[in-house]
Amino acid sequence: MSLAELICPAGTPAALRTAVDAGADAVYCGFQDATNARNFPGLNFTPYELAASVAYAHAKGTKVLLALNTYPPAGKVDLWRHAADTGAQFGVDAFIVADMGVAQYIAQTHPQVRLHLSVQAAASSPEAIRYYCENFGVKRVVLPRILTIPEIRQIRKEIPCEIETFIFGNHGLMVEGRCSLTNYLTGQSTNMDGVCSPASDVDYRRHEDGSMSSQLAGFTIDCFGPNEKAGYPTICKGRYTAPHRPDGYYAFEEPISLNLSRLLPDLIDAGVHAFKIEGRQRSKSYVRGVVSAFRQAVDDIRAGRPANIADLVALTEGQKQTQGAFETKKWR
């Protein structure tokens, strides 16, 4: 049986301490700049905060993984190298990377620190994963959220590294690291700036009939009736019209969360080494609730006890949830 480590989000030092206390095996976090894919205002760590947080986590036996998972545009590579140097100096347990140049720099300069391949590298075949393992010594791959469990089981047999999968949180459906939707509408890039549907470009507009539209950079992404709760305008969760769909439909995916709690035993059996909970932008209480519940469930499964899956399903109460691609390839 795999170790089934629980990898938890830490958007702030307080959330990091919360996740550690709630039983995370590892937390992942980033600096307050473009070097990570959650470069949102009010989130992330100063170098000083990272140093203190690593000490806190290590004292409790929790690992710290530093996300350096964006793509430096030419001329700005030093920002990523400096972030890696700082992380290594503070003793982080692994770097999560996507860019080949960044991976090579770390493999050469900090060979003592583990490299994890970010979902942003979009490695979805054994060959692609082995490319990163053989060239940069990658020890773990975070798989894209597009594979079925039988496919994951097969990949596990063909690669020399550990597998980490997302189990809870945002249901990203575009191939990560290949998406310029946000840059097309806002001028801020997911790959280069770590920005996705930035809050600074979000607007909610109330119309005369009481309906409300959510907008990104002036583009209407979705609209809601007078009594509906307006969702956040993420481009790939928006409602659009097409020639065959004049009334508007969710062209890519509905606003929906990923929740694989029912599939945990199958994922463990398939050889998944680590489970990732998404949500560095989430509150402390959210982190506490989700991490505690999954800690209990994973411990139960590892001990051969029946896990209380109902509690995990209830975590997304009020929001639609999906098992996405993991359950059936009909999702595609």
Added chain:
Amino acid sequence: MTKLTLGPIAYHWSPEVRRDFYAKIADEAPVDEVYLGEVICSKRAPFQEADLPDIIERLERGGKTVILSSLAEVMLKRERKATADLAELDSPEIEFNNAAGLFARGKRPHRIGPFMNAYNEATIAWMATNGATHVCLPTELPGPAIAVAAKAARDLGLGVEVQAFGRASLAVSARCYHARAHNRTKDNCLFVCEDDPDGMPLRTTDQNPILRVNGIQTQSESYVDLLPESARLVGDGVTHLRLMPQVVDMVAVATLFRCVLDETLELDQAQESLENLCGGTKVSNGFYHGTAGYRRINAAAPL
């Protein structure tokens, strides 16, 4: 001399349409290099394979260099095999759009496609030491970064390519959005994407054209147009400008770019002609200018 290339057809054009299109390109278009092959959807590939040798021969007879492009998304068995098979070819040249191809190719010479995320000089240097001879930069890379990347690539002896015309690829997925729009799954798509040779238009619910769907790919509504920036790109070290096939007169598009590069036509006049060729489709250069990609900046590349 700066070369013009024709990128791979992103859409599911029928074999007949493709044959006619490439015959015209071979005879009339002032492009130097042509990328062939299915990059978006592995289900479509069998429709093209039969004609591929003839099309290659036709283009080469017309004096074009032919390069085969690999799939952007490699996950299924048939996709892994198609990528590995391409990597075994000695000729024509190969362009990879997925790391699975780089793995199979090893250090044998190859080109780096626009999906490979060659954003910076460190990554380009890594790729060059592992057999890359040519790199197509990401379409969203802004002008100042293009200049730095192009210089680094040139210093390493690599060709440097930038998409100068056509819809930008904004995302790819495992899910087929053409099938979804018609309430089908990808495995049961019935190739409905063939009905939209220039992509399926998506509008916002208040009727603002925004994106195009092409199977698993999401594209820009606007055509990227870097004709006004072409002199600047060449000055910064870009060696190849890529024109993506759209449902417009691509011979005329290529001719306009060639004339501007050769300074045989005034830019203003060429730009006006190009916009006329594009009909109702807006043109954009926002990515180059570091602003929203859909925007059109009316300045000849002030940096």
